[in-house]
Amino acid sequence: MSERFIYCEDREAYSTARVRALEALLIKKGVITERTVDTVLEFFETKMGPFNGAKIVARAWVDPAFRERLLADTPKAIAELDLPDGMAGAEGEHMRAVANTPGVHNLIICTLCSCYPWPVLGLPPYWYKDPTFRSRAAREPRAVLDEFGLPLAKNIKIKVWDSSAQIRWFVVPERPEGTDAMWEGELEALVTPEAMMGVAVSKAT
Secondary structure, eight states: OOGOOOOOOHHHHHHHHHHHHHHHHHTTTTSSOOOOOHHHHHHHHTTTSSSHHHHHHHHHHHHHHHHHHHOOHHHHHHHSOOOOOTTTTTTTEEEEEEBBBBBBEEEEESSSSSSOOHHHHHHHHHHOOOOOHHHHHHOOHHHHHHHTTTOOOOSSSEEEEOOSSSSEEEEOOOOOOTOOOHHHHHHHHTTTTTHTTSSOOOOOO
């Protein structure tokens, strides 16, 4: 990843201190309890996160018919899988999938804020919300991807999809070469949040 999108430890410490101060104030005022934040974090660590997206992508890799249904009606296709309740709930409304091909690479951004399909990608990283990334990725996506360590050939078209409260996009990356003998569960381990955002590609280990 480019150093442009890597933040110093002080930023994390500063944000943590602000969050703890706000949490303490809300607890003191009775707005939340001492367990509220932990409950929310546990929810996104165990039920809603990139592990769901990995299952969706792996199924699309092994089942071409499911892949087509996923691209045509993403929520309906996701509902076919044995995933936790609430996939279409908070931050999962109106999810849409787009697929990479040998000639097309997709990149997901949110120019206005940080809209993000939490149920399939987890919580958004710092750099996704950074104004520098949001603006530059819209203007010069090829250069930004190169800085992320993903140089693309000139003949590969880059499509940038702008997430919003109305549509939250995620990418179905191309299946890595040399994985024909791998079963679905093994393929899931190759799918990363970065690949489903379009700033990386899935690779065979």
